[in-house]
Amino acid sequence: MKRQAPLVYGYLHNVREQPEWFAEAKERLELWCVSEGWHLGATFSDVGSLLDVEDRVGFRGLVQALGMPQASAAVVLNSVHLSYRADVVTALVAQIRRTKAAIWVQDGGLPDMAQKLCRGQLARPT
Secondary structure, three states: OOOOOOEEEEEEEEOOOOHHHHHHHHHHHHHHHHHHOOEEEEEEEEEOOOOOOOOOHHHHHHHHHHOOOOEEEEEEOOHHHOOOOHHHHHHHHHHHHHOOOEEEEOOOOOOHHHHHHOOOOOOOOO
């Protein structure tokens, strides 16, 4: 019996409107998911909001999607898509983890406090 690919949802953030950058980042996210065998359900994004703000429209959509029964994880290219501030990254990771979904970061880097919130989460399939 074929194992079903994990359903993941992506998140991208950019402070400025840069369509070329966004298209490239979205493609990188999609390629990463394909290479890992994951099903990317949707990519949520915030453009123009500050990185030190926890309440973002696109991020709220991501958290809602992660509350769906089949959702496995949120995927981001690096933690800067969440914030450059460790406290904000930790708060956003906490929101994701409250849904019981994992967070998988392509570059693997999360601040220590955020990383601690990921203990016990679904491991990235290899």
